[in-house]
Amino acid sequence: TKPLIEVKNLKKYFPIKKGIFSQTVNYVKAVDGLDFNIYRGETLGLVGESGCGKSTTGRTLLQLLEPTEGEVLYEGKNLVGMNPTELRKLRRDLQIIFQDPYASLDPRLTVGDIIAEPLKIHRLAHGKEVDRQVEELLNVVGLSSYHAKRYAHEFSGGQRQRIGIARALALKPKLIVADEPVSALDVSIQSQVINLLQDLQEQFQLTYLFIAHDLSVVKHISDRIGVMYLGRIVELSDKNELFNNPKHPYTKALLSAVPVPNPLIKKERIVLQGDVPSPANPPSGCTFHPRCSECMAICKTEKPALKEVDGQLVACHLYN
Numbered sequence: 001t002k003p004l005i006e007v008k009n010l011k012k013y014f015p016i017k018k019g020i021f022s023q024t025v026n027y028v029k030a031v032d033g034l035d036f037n038i039y040r041g042e043t044l045g046l047v048g049e050s051g052c053g054k055s056t057t058g059r060t061l062l063q064l065l066e067p068t069e070g071e072v073l074y075e076g077k078n079l080v081g082m083n084p085t086e087l088r089k090l091r092r093d094l095q096i097i098f099q100d101p102y103a104s105l106d107p108r109l110t111v112g113d114i115i116a117e118p119l120k121i122h123r124l125a126h127g128k129e130v131d132r133q134v135e136e137l138l139n140v141v142g143l144s145s146y147h148a149k150r151y152a153h154e155f156s157g158g159q160r161q162r163i164g165i166a167r168a169l170a171l172k173p174k175l176i177v178a179d180e181p182v183s184a185l186d187v188s189i190q191s192q193v194i195n196l197l198q199d200l201q202e203q204f205q206l207t208y209l210f211i212a213h214d215l216s217v218v219k220h221i222s223d224r225i226g227v228m229y230l231g232r233i234v235e236l237s238d239k240n241e242l243f244n245n246p247k248h249p250y251t252k253a254l255l256s257a258v259p260v261p262n263p264l265i266k267k268e269r270i271v272l273q274g275d276v277p278s279p280a281n282p283p284s285g286c287t288f289h290p291r292c293s294e295c296m297a298i299c300k301t302e303k304p305a306l307k308e309v310d311g312q313l314v315a316c317h318l319y320n
């Protein structure tokens with residue numbers, strides 16, 4: 001099957017001045033050459049520690065941030081450098097849900113107005129039809145029409161995330177980038193929101209890019225999972241393969257931190273040495289090498305390419 005989204009050599013660098021009087025510009029390579037596809041109807045999980053470039057990947061993919069380099073093909077059409085009118089039309093199909101349901105909802109608008117806004121901007125409905133669609137969207141996310149007259153601050157975190165989801169659904173999108181949609185929520189509420197997203201995926205044939213810093217969050221919802229480290233994907237596998245047979249040393253370390261449901265299975269916790277290095281000054285070769293317990297001489301000089309190993313993708317010199 002043809003992918004819905006094809007990301008090719010995607011890069012996003014942010015310039016930073018080295019000092020106030022310095023003329024030299026350094027770059028934070030937040031996203032440093034990504035290649036991956038997202039297939040229709042699937043959930044691709046994207047996981048990594050904070051600062052690894054996950055959110056920047058989501059935003060750059062949607063052209064909310066302009067890529068420094070690379071292509072993003074949506075149904076074969078390159079979104080990068082597309083003229084604004086054409087991009088605006090395609091944008092409807094590509095929506096985002098944010099991490100912080102508190103910050104992403106305008107406090108001056110009623111919930112009804114928040115959900116109606118995209119319908120009005122894109123002139124998809126007028127008058128009574130707007131109210132009807134808002135009511136339908138509220139029902140779809142498990143809220144009711146009487147919530148439409150209230151303000152976002154009157155709702156709990158989980159309900160606010162439902163409102164954010166309703167707003168994203170208003171334009172009948174094909175792809176939703178969910179940027180840590182449950183990270184700000186109580187653990188007890190997280191699975192409710194994830195279950196809702198799963199139900200909606202089935203009901204509306206949605207495709208998800210689901211971003212999280214925790215493998216346990218993406219475990220149930222993902223079909224495939226990509227693991228990011230310092231702006232690059234180091235492993236991209238089928239979910240079960242990733243959990244049962246992780247290849248990259250970083251994936252193994254992340255997995256060792258995921259609690260096992262069966263207490264009889266003893267797991268050795270792999271403690272990563274040191275902190276995540278700054279993306280403004282990444283280590284040479286394999287950027288994971290200063291923290292890798294299996295580091296070899298070649299790892300310090302040569303950047304490993306992402307390539308196929310037993311049907312999965314991994315970027316590590318151990319598999320040469």
Ligand code: SF4
Pocket residue numbers: 248249250286287288289290292293294295296299304315316317318
């Ligand atoms: Fe470790 Fe080398 Fe593999 Fe990097 S390439 S993860 S340093 S073994």
Ligand code: MG
Pocket residue numbers: 054055180
């Ligand atoms: Mg983030």
